Amino acid sequence: MSAAAQETTAGGGGDGKRQGPCRPGHLKLGYHIVVSNAVYVLLAPFAAALALRASRLTPSDLAAARAYLLASYNLGGMGCSAGLISIDLAKQLLQVHRNSYALVVSMENITLNWYWGNDRSMLMSNCLFRMGGAAILLSNRAADKRRSKYQLVHTVRTHHGADDRAYRCVFQEEDKAGRVGVALSKDLMAVAGEALKTNITTLGPLVLPMSEQILFLTSLIGKKIFGLKMKPYIPDFKMAFEHFCIHAGGRAVLDTIEKNLELNDWHMEPSRMTLNRWGNTSSSSLWYELAYTEAKGRVRRGHRAWQIAFGSGFKCNSAVWRALKDIHPSKEAGSNPWIEEIHRFPVEVPKVESVVSSP
Secondary structure, eight states, rough: OEEEEEEEEEEETOOOOOOOOOOOOOOOHHHHHHHEESSSSSSSHHEEEEHHHHHHHOHHHHHOOHHHHHHHHEEEOGGHHHHHHHHHHHHHHHSSSSSSEEEEEEEEEGGGGGOOOOOHHHHHHHHHHHEEEEEEEEOOOGGGGGGEEEEEEEEEEEEESSHHHHHHHHEEEEEEEEEEEEETTTHHHHHHHHHHHHHHHHHHHSOOHHHHHHHHHHHHHHHHSSSOOOOOOOOOOOOOEEEEEOSOOOOHHHHHHHHHHOOOOHHHHHHHHHHHHOOOOOOGGGHHHHHHHHTTTTTTTTOOOEEEEEEEEEEEEEEEESSSSOOOGOOOTTTTTTTTGGOOOOOOHHHHHHHHOOO
């Protein structure tokens, strides 16, 4: 499946530019699918309907182009991993319907969900979340492979909703004063680590070289079957991927993933710079990170990128992409929010030390 023939990422609030309406001549024969997701925003009409309206395509236009709007979907309340859930949904639909396109729109708008109370666990979302959005076009038409950026190789979804601690670690509720907010539990990092462990256990056999799989299997057998007290072997995922796009949910999230996967500063740079420049744009943050890597001119044909997202529930989702061509920054103007300022990055992000009071 080819994807991201045109990948567009918008900065917070956008730049005021608007593309003209689609024309029937731009459509291709086949079915067309629209999948949108807004994590904490419930719009009426929903985002997919807004995207269709912006295209200005009437039923007669679609009929003239022999194209058909198969379906539109809007995913809400699925947390910051909703973007990859949308990609997975689009992938499954494209596996069924031939000669089709799927437009995935991920967005975040904190304005409608600003917390006005004084509960500290709920105030954190006001500090982290920012407005942002991205649009990704996927296709299963063989003719589109030549001009596509990436091929979607794998999607892996993990859900720990049956566990009470995982279920409530990110929870929307009212505070004591009756104000609605999203509470973040102190168990969040531990829950995220457990969800990631389950996710990579499924993903590992699909992407890791045989040598790493043997070492991991040996460690697992020694611990589970023979009861040996040994440290679990952490596979070296740097042997499977050239680029890592880790959801910029916060500094603690990135520090935990960096430590668990034994990544270096270069691997973490896209995620840390995205958090520094754009904040947590929720489900769209992964595309800001991939756009950063492209703006730096690091993506070459055959490179593999691993996107990791976490969301309420608790969910951990992964997507693996393979670059189909070299990505030249000079050709990304207009669709990449980093292009005009990429020369300023990376910037130094000072380490924050824990503060303790002396007795």
